[in-house]
Amino acid sequence: xxxxxxxxxxxxxxxxxxxxxxxxxxxxxxxxxxxxxxxxxxxxxxxxxxxxxxxxxxxxxxxxxxxxxxxxxxxxxxxxxxxxxxxxxxxxxxxxxxxxxxxxxxxxxxxxxxxxxxxxxxxxxxxxxxxxxxxxxxxxxxxxxxxxxxxxxxxxxxxxxxxxxxxxxxxxxxxxxxxxxxxxxxxxxxxxxxxxxxxxxxxxxxxxxxxxxxxxxxxxxxxxxxxxxxxxxxxxxxxxxxxxxxxxxxxxxxxxxxxxxxxxxxxxxxxxxxxxxxxxxxxxxxxxxxxxxxxxxxxxxxxxxxxxxxxxxxxxxxxxxxxxxxxxxxxxxxxxxxxxxxxxxxxxxxxxxxxxxxxxxxxxxxxxxxxxxxxxxxxxxxxxxxxxxxxxxxxxxxxxxxxxxxxxxxxxxxxxxxxxxxxxxxxxxxxxxxxxxxxxxxxxxxxxxxxxxxxxxxxxxxxxxxxxxxxxxxxxxxxxxxxxxxxxxxxxxxxxxxxxxxxxxxxxxxxxxxxxxxxxxxxxxxxxxxxxxxxxxx
Numbered sequence: 443x444x445x446x447x448x449x450x451x452x453x454x455x456x457x458x459x460x461x462x463x464x465x466x467x468x469x470x471x472x473x474x475x476x477x478x479x480x481x482x483x484x485x486x487x488x489x490x491x492x493x494x495x496x497x498x499x500x501x502x503x504x505x506x507x508x509x510x511x512x513x514x515x516x517x518x519x520x521x522x523x524x525x526x527x528x529x530x531x532x533x534x535x536x537x538x539x540x541x542x543x544x545x546x547x548x549x550x551x552x553x554x555x556x557x558x559x560x561x562x563x564x565x566x567x568x569x570x571x572x573x574x575x576x577x578x579x580x581x582x583x584x585x586x587x588x589x590x591x592x593x594x595x596x597x598x599x600x601x602x603x604x605x606x607x608x609x610x611x612x613x614x615x616x617x618x619x620x621x622x623x624x625x626x627x628x629x630x631x632x633x634x635x636x637x638x639x640x641x642x643x644x645x646x647x648x649x650x651x652x653x654x655x656x657x658x659x660x661x662x663x664x665x666x667x668x669x670x671x672x673x674x675x676x677x678x679x680x681x682x683x684x685x686x687x688x689x690x691x692x693x694x695x696x697x698x699x700x701x702x703x704x705x706x707x708x709x710x711x712x713x714x715x716x717x718x719x720x721x722x723x724x725x726x727x728x729x730x731x732x733x734x735x736x737x738x739x740x741x742x743x744x745x746x747x748x749x750x751x752x753x754x755x756x757x758x759x760x761x762x763x764x765x766x767x768x769x770x771x772x773x774x775x776x777x778x779x780x781x782x783x784x785x786x787x788x789x790x791x792x793x794x795x796x797x798x799x800x801x802x803x804x805x806x807x808x809x810x811x812x813x814x815x816x817x818x819x820x821x822x823x824x825x826x827x828x829x830x831x832x833x834x835x836x837x838x839x840x841x842x843x844x845x846x847x848x849x850x851x852x853x854x855x856x857x858x859x860x861x862x863x864x865x866x867x868x869x870x871x872x873x874x875x876x877x878x879x880x881x882x883x884x885x886x887x888x889x890x891x892x893x894x895x896x897x898x899x900x901x902x903x904x905x906x907x908x909x910x911x912x913x914x915x916x917x918x919x920x921x922x923x924x925x926x927x928x929x930x931x932x933x934x935x936x937x938x939x940x941x942x943x944x945x946x947x948x949x950x951x952x953x954x955x956x957x958x959x960x961x962x963x964x965x966x967x968x969x970x971x972x973x974x975x976x977x978x979x980x
Contacts, residue, residue: 462620468624472631475609479606492610492628495565497582500620541722548572622717629648629709630648649679650850653858657682658685660862661752662690676717704739708730715728745774747798755808765785781826787811792810803865806863810861838866839863840863840931844906844933850893851891852890878918878935884897902915
């Protein structure tokens with residue numbers, strides 16, 4: 443499968459002359475924004491003031507781009523026509539000409555040039571009015587009061603708010619100016635920079651964009667399918683699946699997969715909804731809450747999860763939140779009663795939830811710690827994770843494992859793996875086989891983390907889809923080989939990526955030694971002559 447369809451580092455849309463905000467620019471921009479409100483509030487709360495404005499800036503720039511297209515059609519009456527049509531569409535339950543409306547008096551430029559006095563109240567009114575006019579944004583855009591006070595004093599005064607808006611006005615955030623999940627990137631940076639002390643690391647929900655594109659390549663979603671992420675964060679993985687589908691099926695965008703996601707964190711849940719809204723992805727459904735304790739999709743009374751064609755996920759690695767009794771008392775029929783996951787790691791608990799969420803023949807790509815495919819193997823003592831891994835391998839549900847490069851993820855320098863599952867849908871020629879791919883060398887050093895290369899994404903996807911063994915990249919093994927390895931599916935065990943040692947003939951080595959000896963002897967004679975001349979001259 444070719445990578446020429448899009449640039450993996452930016453997403454499905456390649457801007458031409460438009461400004462494009464890359465990651466270093468984004469981080470410097472947000473840092474400058476934070477510096478403008480330094481001292482006004484505690485550092486962990488910076489994101490509470492910055493992020494909603496980034497939401498609003500993104501929304502405004504996308505609206506301006508869409509409005510410009512309609513203005514060419516309707517001329518000077520465009521705003522009147524579009525606002526009337528939008529109101530009528532909401533009333534009658536139809537799709538409007540323009541997807542959402544921002545009244546002219548609340549455009550971003552109006553925030554930017556509003557008089558300083560009363561700015562906080564004006565910004566709050568703008569966000570709440572836009573949310574009222576666009577019901578899909580309720581609970582997403584109208585969550586912050588920029589006029590709030592603490593002990594009788596404004597938390598963020600109008601001077602600092604004005605300076606913050608000015609900084610955020612530096613860059614455009616239209617769909618062609620940024621990567622698809624710019625909101626997730628912004629939140630990840632603010633959380634990592636200022637809020638890690640709250641006990642949540644950004645890496646718990648954010649997956650590097652290159653890894654997300656790789657997962658989309660590997661799953662290659664087909665028309666009219668359903669895709670699910672049980673730990674969706676800001677929905678970056680689902681967005682990439684959908685965009686990849688649109689790039690590979692440009693004539694059938696109306697048959698794009700439906701998207702489903704669940705997220706525990708209220709802020710990232712709001713970002714997921716905002717992302718779907720901005721990308722105009724219809725048929726996108728999100729639930730809020732703890733997926734393990736209360737799955738958002740399924741029939742609890744019947745003890746049955748809703749099942750999907752594809753699952754993508756990057757659950758927090760090695761969670762210790764769940765006891766054996768939790769697994770044993772599960773009412774959703776997800777976990778093996780005779781072999782619950784260990785309390786030290788929920789990795790295989792997540793994998794069982796994902797398998798229970800897959801239709802027959804469904805496929806999944808799951809990012810996990812490398813230990814998920816190797817812990818317990820080679821030990822004579824029993825190990826719950828190995829027992830679960832053995833069960834899934836023997837069911838022939840493991841399609842492949844991709845070992846990623848080190849230092850891609852913000853919350854760890856560990857490499858991570860992508861575990862590929864196929865619930866009974868392997869082609870006949872691939873049954874009782876597993877492909878192991880060692881992509882540990884396909885990276886470039888960037889700050890502050892490494893990045894998986896486009897070359898790496900292309901090589902991994904090609905090896906997987908062609909199901910081929912390639913030197914220093916991939917190895918197709920049989921189930922019998924997996925058994926002989928005691929169900930250790932670590933790609934590094936089967937695929938050596940080190941440079942091969944070159945063995946030279948002994949006669950060549952001896953000839954080189956003799957030549958070196960001759961040169962040394964000549965050098966000794968020359969040195970003796972120089973020393974003798976020096977002694978004579980003295």
